[in-house]
Amino acid sequence: MLKMTTDNYIQIPNVAFGFGTEYKLNNDELKVFAYLQFMKNVGTMNIRTHVTIIVEDLGWTTSNASRDNVKAGKALEGLRDKGYITLSFNGDVKKNALAIEINDEMKKATAEGKVNWKQNPFKFKGFTPIKSSEYNLAGEDDYHLTVMAYHNWRNNAQFEYAICDKEWCEVLELGMTRTREIINDCIFLTKVSGKRYQDETGKWKQETNQYVKSMSVKTNLKEIETKNKNLSFLEREREKVTDENVLLNEGIFKQIFDKQTKFYWDGYKAWKETICDHVKQAGQKKIDAMLKSSKEGAKYVVEKLEKEYQERLKSKERAHRMMEIHMNEFEGHEEWTSPYKQKEIKEESFFDDM
Structure with missing residues (x-):
């Protein structure tokens, strides 16, 4: 597959993930759409190309050239029919030069996807950026670019729930077994298994798995000299967190690593109680800067958070002490024994009359 050699990015309209809607792109269509955006002329939305070039650049070449061209042609026509591009050519899309224009208006489209296993519909709107380094990391592997793009969107947007296996199946349009294989094969994702718990009926269940993206794998941007060359400061910091x-x-x-983000209780508590040295050092550096800051209120915020943290610790300690006292009192009582002696029943008496 053709690697992107400049530090650039593209934008995927989120309706492209809209399972059950007219805008949903399949895996091939999404790959071609991403590729076309990297290939467009600077400052325009126009591309002039040929299906054979697309096939070669995407690494779709097999021993059957005709079938390869059909695959690319079908993806292009799908993008056209769904409104993502305008496609102009003379004769056969698989044989002649193509003039393509990307429809930037798709980033404004909205859609709702309904599934029978979720009460409320999924809402798709806006767009998700994909960097050249991420595009290269996804590589030629089937479905990996779709996984990368969808994870980026769901990770950056304000969702209250993790991506469940059923949701991945809808996005990839595959069965559960194959979907899990693909997710597990994505070297840029690390699965954090959900915790097991018992519901109110005593039945054991498991929380939804979560996925952490890592950009630590080399992406070969011009045989990259340093693996973090095209990563932002926060991404580099994220790779060091355990x-x-x-x-x-x-x-x-x-809250801990971004200078522009304010400290709140949850971030302060996480910093105080972490065992990760990198998190501990980064948080301490930010706290020190706040204490020295000339900005009104910065020092007050730190002092308030520390006071609240210490008060909660004391409250927790008091609760533990009370629990120990009650346990000691309970263990101090002598076991009460009834004077009544239960009649001994011999096992064979159950079988005498049989």
């Missing part, structure tokens, strides 16, 4: 509580919570992560 505390799952910080990794899986974008809000807490930014």
Whole structure:
């Protein structure tokens, strides 16, 4: 597959993930759409190309050239029919030069996808950026670009729930077994298994798995000299974090590592109690800067959070002491024994009359 050699990015309209809607792109269509955006002329939405070029650049070449061209042609026509591009050519899309224009208006489209296993519909709107380094990392592997793009959107948007297996199946348009295989094969995702718990009926269940993206794998941007060349500061910091509580919570992560994000109770508590040295050092650096800051209120925020933290610790300690006292009192009582002696029943008496 053709690697992108410039630090650039594209934008995927989120309706492209809209399972059950007219805008949903299949895996091939999404790959071609992403590729076309990288290939467009600077400052325009126009591309002039040929299906054979697309096939070669996407790594779709097999021993059957005709079938390869059909695959690319079908993806292009799908993008056209769903409104993502305008496609002009003379004669056969698989044989002649193509003039393509990307429809930027699709980023404004909205859609709702309904499934029988969720009461409320999924809402798709806006767009998700994909960096060239992420595009390269997804590579030629089937479905990996779709996984990368969807994870980016769901990870950055304000969702209250993780991506469940059923949702992945809808996005990839595959069965459960194949979907799990693909997710597990994505080297840029690390699965954090959901915790097991008992519901009110005593039945054991498991929380939804979560996925942490890592950009630590080399992406070969011009045979990259340093693996973090095209990563932002926060992404580089994220790779050094080992505390799952910080990794899986974008809000807490930014409170500790992002200078522009304010500290709140959950972030302060996570920093105080982390065993990750990198998180501990980053949080301390930010706290020190706040204490020295000339901005009104910065020092007050730190003092207030620390006071609240210490008060909660004391409250917790008091609760533990009370629990120990009650346990000691309980153990101090002598066991009460009834004077009544139950009649001994011999096992064979159950069978005498049989």
